[in-house]
Amino acid sequence: MPVRLVQHPLVQDALLTLRDAVTAPEEFRRIATRISVLLAAEALKDLPTRARTVETPLGPATGQAVAGDVVVVPVLRAGLGMLDAVLGLLPTARVGHLGLQRDETTAVASQYYSRLPKGLEDSYVLMIDPMLATGGSAVSGLDLLCRAGARNIRIVCIVAAPEGVAVVERRFPDVTIFTPVIDEGLNAHKFIVPGLGDFGDRLYGTT
Numbered sequence: 218m219p220v221r222l223v224q225h226p227l228v229q230d231a232l233l234t235l236r237d238a239v240t241a242p243e244e245f246r247r248i249a250t251r252i253s254v255l256l257a258a259e260a261l262k263d264l265p266t267r268a269r270t271v272e273t274p275l276g277p278a279t280g281q282a283v284a285g286d287v288v289v290v291p292v293l294r295a296g297l298g299m300l301d302a303v304l305g306l307l308p309t310a311r312v313g314h315l316g317l318q319r320d321e322t323t324a325v326a327s328q329y330y331s332r333l334p335k336g337l338e339d340s341y342v343l344m345i346d347p348m349l350a351t352g353g354s355a356v357s358g359l360d361l362l363c364r365a366g367a368r369n370i371r372i373v374c375i376v377a378a379p380e381g382v383a384v385v386e387r388r389f390p391d392v393t394i395f396t397p398v399i400d401e402g403l404n405a406h407k408f409i410v411p412g413l414g415d416f417g418d419r420l421y422g423t424t
């Protein structure tokens with residue numbers, strides 16, 4: 218099942234605020250972090266744990282501590298708006314960066330930066346990119362992660378288009394996409410409709 222729809226009311230409420238054209242960058246960044254916390258928690262539900270015992274004021278208590286190595290990979294630049302959320306949940310996660318940019322006329326993504334941690338083979342790799350539109354950026358990022366040795370990859374996005382989902386499903390059937398929604402489709406400029414506009418521009422006020 219490559220798509221996991223996250224329909225939690227708090228996720229859907231945050232998504233609506235992000236969609237709203239009157240939401241200014243300051244609030245947009247805050248809500249992007251809030252929704253990303255919820256989505257990342259869902260995407261990491263299967264993390265392995267190890268039993269550990271601590272001393273409460275009243276005696277020993279055994280519980281579960283996270284045991285897996287997590288690598289979070291924001292796709293620049295919009296993916297940076299989701300990074301603090303994941304690091305807030307998992308401060309020890311390692312971070313890789315991928316710079317991908319869609320050409321404004323062709324919407325074809327090209328890579329301009331890549332810096333990944335070593336030893337991804339046994340890591341839980343979380344690629345974070347809020348918009349999955351044509352899927353070009355996602356496929357390019359996934360190609361790179363696979364070439365770097367990653368075997369357990371999941372994508373977290375905030376809005377997905379059916380076109381992008383179909384491309385990822387076809388090229389990477391083992392990769393699960395966590396998203397609150399799959400929108401209607403793409404317009405002539407390859408923007409998601411109704412979507413929320415250009416995520417990076419709204420995050421950083423570059424409209």
Ligand code: PRP
Nearest residue numbers: 293294295318319350351352353354417
């Ligand atoms: C946006 C978005 C994705 C990509 C999705 O980034 O953050 O990376 O477009 O579109 P696709 O599925 O058609 O490839 P953009 O290239 O606009 O760069 P930015 O994050 O620097 O704004």
Ligand code: URA
Nearest residue numbers: 350408409414415416
């Ligand atoms: N990138 C965005 O930021 N928004 C879209 O709708 C498509 C790609």
